[in-house]
Amino acid sequence: MNFETIFLVGWGxxxxxxxxxxxRNRNAGFKRKYFPWFVGIGYLSFxxxxxxxxxxxxxxxxxxxxxxxxLRTIKFCRGCGRTVTSKSGFFKLRFCPDCGVKWEGxxxxxxxxxxxxxxxNHKFCPYCGAPL
Numbered sequence: 001m002n003f004e005t006i007f008l009v010g011w012g013x014x015x016x017x018x019x020x021x022x023x024r025n026r027n028a029g030f031k032r033k034y035f036p037w038f039v040g041i042g043y044l045s046f047x048x049x050x051x052x053x054x055x056x057x058x059x060x061x062x063x064x065x066x067x068x069x070x071l072r073t074i075k076f077c078r079g080c081g082r083t084v085t086s087k088s089g090f091f092k093l094r095f096c097p098d099c100g101v102k103w104e105g106x107x108x109x110x111x112x113x114x115x116x117x118x119x120x121n122h123k124f125c126p127y128c129g130a131p132l
Contacts, residue, residue, distance in 0.1 A: 003049075003052060007045075007049045007052075010045065011042075011045065011046070011049075014038070014041065014042055014045065015042075017038075018038045018042070021034070021038075022035065022038075022083055023083065025081070026080070026081030026082075027081060028076040028077055028078045028081045029078075031076040031081075031083065032076050035071075035074065035076070036071055039067050039070050039071055040067070042067075043063060043064065043067040046063060047060055047063065050063070072086075073085055073086040073087075074086075077096040077098065077099060077101060078101060079096055079099045079100075079101030080096060080098050080099040080101070082096065082098045082099070084096060084097060084098070
């Protein structure tokens with residue numbers, strides 16, 4: 001097999017896996033944990049292929065910017081698990097457009113992703129014991 005075939009098959013497998021994992025899975029904690037890895041592996045593999053084919057190195061900065069914007073604009077709702085994309089990389093979304101959960105303000109435990117809404121002014125998560 002030549003390099004182009006291996007590169008295209010590898011990229012196809014990576015893209016299909018990423019699409020399947022992040023569009024069908026509703027586990028927001030899993031998505032937040034592994035999405036940066038998928039973006040990083042995709043950028044690294046594309047960059048190596050680009051350099052191997054003799055592409056202009058200056059365009060690698062453009063690809064790095066695209067990866068950075070993907071990490072900044074794609075978020076995962078803790079309430080419903082939906083993948084939400086911001087239209088701009090400069091403004092943060094504060095509410096899920098699907099279920100309306102506020103993403104900032106401590107409604108979910110950072111450690112276990114459990115809902116702490118309605119537990120009053122507790123200092124620790126009632127599910128995992130993590131400090132709030």
